[in-house]
Amino acid sequence: MNEVGPIAYLTGEYPRATDTFIQREVAALRALGLQVETCSIRRTDPSHHVGPEQRAEAERTFHVLEAAKNPMRLLGAHVRLFAQNPKRYFGALKQAWDTRAPGGKAALYQMIYFAEAGLLARHMQNCGITHLHNHIAAASCTVAMLASKLSGIPYSFTLHGPDIFFEPHRWRLDAKIASARFVACISHFCRAQAMNFSESAHWSKLHIVHCGIEPERYTPCARTRGKEVLFIGRLAGVKGVPVLLDALRALQKDHSDLRFTFIGDGPERAMLEARAKEMGLADITDFVGYKSQAEVAIALKNTDIFVLPSFAEGVPVVLMEAMAAEVPVVTTHVAGIPELIEHGVHGLLTPPGDSASLANAIALLLSDPNGAARMGKAGREKVSAEFNIALEGAWLAEILAHYHESPTPDLPVRRTT
Incomplete structure (x- = not known):
C-alpha cells in the first residue's frame, strides 16, 4: 500500500x-x-x-x-x-x-x-x-x-x-x-x-x-441477564434521551430494580439530569460523562441491555460496539440503522419518538433472557463480518x-x- x-x-x-x-x-x-x-x-x-x-x-x-x-x-x-x-x-x-x-x-x-x-x-x-x-x-x-x-x-x-x-x-x-x-x-x-x-x-x-470497530476489544462474557441498562452517546436533542426517560418511568412500576447508566456528555446533560430527578428516576439513573474506549468496553461487559433512542443517525458505531460485546440492543428504525440491525435477529427496532414502544422492547428483553442472549450472539457475528x-x-x-x-x-x- x-x-x-x-x-x-x-x-x-x-x-x-x-x-x-x-x-x-x-x-x-x-x-x-x-x-x-x-x-x-x-x-x-x-x-x-x-x-x-x-x-x-x-x-x-x-x-x-x-x-x-x-x-x-x-x-x-x-x-x-x-x-x-x-x-x-x-x-x-x-x-x-x-x-x-x-x-x-x-x-x-x-x-x-x-x-x-x-x-x-x-x-x-x-x-x-x-x-x-x-x-x-x-x-x-x-x-x-x-x-x-x-x-x-x-x-x-x-x-x-x-x-x-x-x-x-x-x-x-x-x-x-x-x-x-x-x-x-x-x-x-x-x-x-x-x-x-x-x-x-x-x-x-x-x-x-x-x-x-475492533471486535477483539469487546470480549463477550457470560451475563446473569439482570437489569443493568446502558446508553452511550452525546447528550443532545437528536439522541432522544427524553423519550428514554419516559420509557424508564413506565418500566419502573414492574422493574423496580432496573439500573440505567448514561455514558456521554453534551449540551443537554444538566437538563436531562434535572428531568430525571423531577420524574423520580434519580435513584436508578447515573450520568457518568465521557469514558475512554477501554472504559466503554468494561461498561459493556457489565450491562445487560443497550438502548439508543435516536431521532436521526448515520450508522451508530456505539451500536456496533455493543453488538461486538454480545449485548442485545434496542434502538430506532431510522436511516442506516436497519442495515446494521435486523429486527428480532440482532436486536429490536422501535419507531423513533415512541416511548411506549421503547419501553415494551426493553421489557421484552428483560423477560426473555434466552432471546436476548441469542440476539447478542447474532449481533457479534454481524459486526465481525460487516463492520x-x-x-x-x-x-x-x-x-x-x-x-x-x-x-x-x-x-x-x-x-x-
Missing part, C-alpha cells in the same frame, strides 16, 4: 471522544503501511481526549486555526500558492465564491475557509502529501475541497449524515461530490442521499465504506490505491465478502 504515498486526514476536530471511529480508521490504514498525517481545523479541548491513545494523536496532529494565528505564516502560504500557479489560485478563489451559501455572513465564512485552505494546502505540500481525505462533509470538507484546488492534491471524503442531509444545499454537497476523486458513504442509505443530491454522472464514484475496521480499512486502502493510479471509477460500490 505504500505506493499511495503520504495521505492527509482532515476533520473539524480530531481526535475527540465522540469520533473514535475516525481514530480507528486512521490506525487501520497505518497498520496496512500507509503514512497518514492527521489534520484538524480546531484543537479539541483536552476534556474530550479520553485515554492515552487520543492524547498521543492530539500531539501529532496539525491544527489549522492554530497555524492561522501567525499572520505571516498565513500570508506566506497564500503568497507561495499564488506564485506557484496564479491560474490555479484564482480558480480556487472562484470555486470558494461560487459555492458560498446565500447571505453576507456566509460569504465571510467562505473567505475564512479559503484562508484556512491555503494553510492546509501549504502544509500538505511541505509534507509531500499525495491525497487528502476528509471526514464529515460540512465546513471542514469545504476547506478540504478548496485546499485540493489550491494545491492540486486530489481529495475524497467520508459522508456520514444525518446533519449534512438537513442542509445539503447550504454545504454544496453537489459540488463536493463533483470535485472529489471519490466519496466513501457509510451505508446504502447514505449513498442514496448522496445520489439524491448529485448528478448521475458521479454516482459510480460513491462507494460504501462502513465505519468499523470490522480491519476489513473496512483494507477496503478503503484499496479504493485509495485504485484512484491514486487512475481516476476512473470502475470499482464496485461495496467490497466483496
Whole structure:
C-alpha cells in the first residue's frame, strides 16, 4: 500500500471522544503501511481526549486555526500558492465564491475557509502529501475541497449524515461530490442521499465504506441477564434521551430494580439530569460523562441491555460496539440503522419518538433472557463480518490505491465478502 504515498486526514476536530471511529480508521490504514498525517481545523479541548491513545494523536496532529494565528505564516502560504500557479489560485478563489451559501455572513465564512485552505494546502505540500481525505462533509470538507484546488492534491471524503442531509444545499454537497476523486458513504442509505443530491454522472464514484470497530476489544462474557441498562452517546436533542426517560418511568412500576447508566456528555446533560430527578428516576439513573474506549468496553461487559433512542443517525458505531460485546440492543428504525440491525435477529427496532414502544422492547428483553442472549450472539457475528475496521480499512486502502493510479471509477460500490 505504500505506493499511495503520504495521505492527509482532515476533520473539524480530531481526535475527540465522540469520533473514535475516525481514530480507528486512521490506525487501520497505518497498520496496512500507509503514512497518514492527521489534520484538524480546531484543537479539541483536552476534556474530550479520553485515554492515552487520543492524547498521543492530539500531539501529532496539525491544527489549522492554530497555524492561522501567525499572520505571516498565513500570508506566506497564500503568497507561495499564488506564485506557484496564479491560474490555479484564482480558480480556487472562484470555486470558494461560487459555492458560498446565500447571505453576507456566509460569504465571510467562505473567505475564512479559503484562508484556512491555503494553510492546509501549504502544509500538505511541505509534507509531500499525495491525497487528502476528509471526514464529515460540512465546513471542514469545504476547506478540504478548496485546499485540493489550491494545491492540486486530489481529495475524497467520508459522508456520514444525518446533519449534512438537513442542509445539503447550504454545504454544496453537489459540488463536493463533483470535485472529489471519490466519496466513501457509510451505508446504502447514505449513498442514496448522496445520489439524491448529485448528478448521475458521479454516482459510480460513491462507494460504501462502513465505519468499523475492533471486535477483539469487546470480549463477550457470560451475563446473569439482570437489569443493568446502558446508553452511550452525546447528550443532545437528536439522541432522544427524553423519550428514554419516559420509557424508564413506565418500566419502573414492574422493574423496580432496573439500573440505567448514561455514558456521554453534551449540551443537554444538566437538563436531562434535572428531568430525571423531577420524574423520580434519580435513584436508578447515573450520568457518568465521557469514558475512554477501554472504559466503554468494561461498561459493556457489565450491562445487560443497550438502548439508543435516536431521532436521526448515520450508522451508530456505539451500536456496533455493543453488538461486538454480545449485548442485545434496542434502538430506532431510522436511516442506516436497519442495515446494521435486523429486527428480532440482532436486536429490536422501535419507531423513533415512541416511548411506549421503547419501553415494551426493553421489557421484552428483560423477560426473555434466552432471546436476548441469542440476539447478542447474532449481533457479534454481524459486526465481525460487516463492520470490522480491519476489513473496512483494507477496503478503503484499496479504493485509495485504485484512484491514486487512475481516476476512473470502475470499482464496485461495496467490497466483496
